[in-house]
Amino acid sequence: MEYLNTEEFALMMDNSDPLKKYRNEFYFPKHSNGEEALYLCGNSLGLQPKSARDYIEAVLDDWRNLGVKGHFEGAHPFTTYHESLGEQMARIVGAKKEEVVAMNSLTVNLHLMMVSFYRPEKDRFKILIEKNAFPSDQYAVKSQLEFHGYDPQTALLELEPRAGEDILRTEDILELIKNKGKEIALIMIGGLNYYTGQAFEMEKITQAGHHMGCTVGFDLAHGAGNLNLSLHDWGVDFAVWCTYKYMNSGPGGIAGCFVHERHIKRKDLPRFAGWWGHDKATRFLMDDTFVPIEGAEGWQMSNETVLSMAALKASLEIFEEVGMKALVGKSRLLTGYLEFLINSLGSERIQIITPKQPDARGAQLSIRVLNSDRSLFRAISDRGVIADWREPDVIRIAPAPLYNSYKDVFDFVQILKKELGL
Incomplete structure (x- = not known):
């Protein structure tokens, strides 16, 4: 042009x-x-879709007219409201519908993912992150390290630009992974850095990490709804994102989470469980034995805030058109x-x-x-x-x-x- x-x-x-x-x-x-x-x-915060009010009022109307029956009745029952959102977001991030779920907030989802995917061992316990990552990511990974008994001063590896430069060079990231990969349990990088606006070469980072036996996850707060993503094809282990930036879901809007299909049926992954992640067919039998849904939905804990989801749905309908x-x-x-x-x-x-x-x-x-x-x-x-x-x-x-x-x-x-x- x-x-x-x-x-x-x-x-x-x-x-x-x-x-x-x-x-x-x-x-x-x-x-x-x-x-x-x-x-x-x-x-930082996407604008309000003019249709958001109608979507929210539709939920309010169902709550008013149906009460508790709104969980299973009406045009958009509360218990399944999240399902269409996950499917629409899956198309935005390049995933299969069973790999994506709308739930919680970004940092909560990040912690839930690290419960499952940060599995430190004697000689492989470090986490790799960019030095100028969004502070919440730094807080989260440092607190996970401390929870497992490690000192972030020695267990956290931070990627820094070369002297006099502002952005990270891909070759430097890959070189560090090659040299330190056997010590790294988890690579957890922001897919697009909030400060510099740099979008990282996630496919190359994922391949390099997996070659060295590392788990690879991304914070896509600034990437989802902004970049062309192919999380499934890239083989990313997990990813998390908020939706109130480029996806216009409103302040504190419901977040998104991706878990690659190779993990969604694994029985060896620990997780913090809650009843909304339990098998849908038997959820309301109130059994005390947790049987996870085979999909990203299996990481859900509580039934979600449908009013917040309604605002996101308004925006996602626009994304579907565009x-x-x-x-x-x-x-x-x-x-x-x-x-x-x-x-x-x-x-x-x-x-x-x-x-x-x-x-x-x-x-x-x-x-x-x-x-x-x-x-x-x-x-x-x-x-x-x-x-x-x-x-x-x-x-x-x-x-x-x-x-x-x-x-x-x-x-x-x-x-x-x-x-x-x-």
Whole structure:
């Protein structure tokens, strides 16, 4: 694509955008002047689908009209509400329907997965993670190490970029796995790093880890609904993700979990069990012997929050219409246009720390502005931009392809240009 740095070009791209109608399916926050804000923060919280209210009210109506009978009656019984969500998310992450379940929150799911898949042995007990992983992942893996009696100072291996660089090189990741793999029980990496926006080569990492006998899992909080994923074909052991970012399920929305089919019937894997993971045919016989569902659903513990699932269902119906191929196609054009416009500013103060290669990123650019501080972020916020600041010096901009336009991107860069005095 040959981009042009003009408003006319941005409008032309919007007019020819095959996904343009979906912008009207979402509510945009308003700026203080009453106009729509420039919302470029879908990597933190996706916008509310206009249909979410109807889906939630449908559950409320069933609860009101059916009471407890709503678990088994009505158009969408409460006991099976999650099933269609798992099937729809499976298509988003490249999995079989029995490998995916909607349940809990991301970090809860991560802990449940580590109960099953972090199996330390005498000489193989370490966990590999990226050093600048999202803090919750660091807390989770460190607490698991401590729970098993290990000191994170010696049992946690952290991937760091080379001196003077911001992103991790795949060859360095693979080299570390090759050299330390016999000590590593679990590789647990964010599929897309929240800070830099780097998308890791998950297939290569999985293959390298398995070659060395390691279990491999990914936190896809910033990858699910954003990247083309093929979790089943890549052979990933497990993955977890939230749905309130690119999948627009609302604050604290229900999370997702993937368990590869080679594990879903295993009897040797320990798990923290609960009755919602019990065989559906005998669940309500109230037997005290746990018989897990043969699928990712077997890791469920409690019946889930159907009201939260309703909001996710509203968004997933849109994903079903659009499809990940079309979504990622627009995402690459839109993010590429943002990159082109920022580079067109010609300022040595601006550095994009997100990889340049489209395959190595999603709908996010992390922008570092030298000799700046949070006052710049406050200034663009006062101009109606809703983005994200990360200490010490990075502004994360995420043009979500479902609802952001090329004009949004163009207007943002004009605001940035003015506030930088360029």
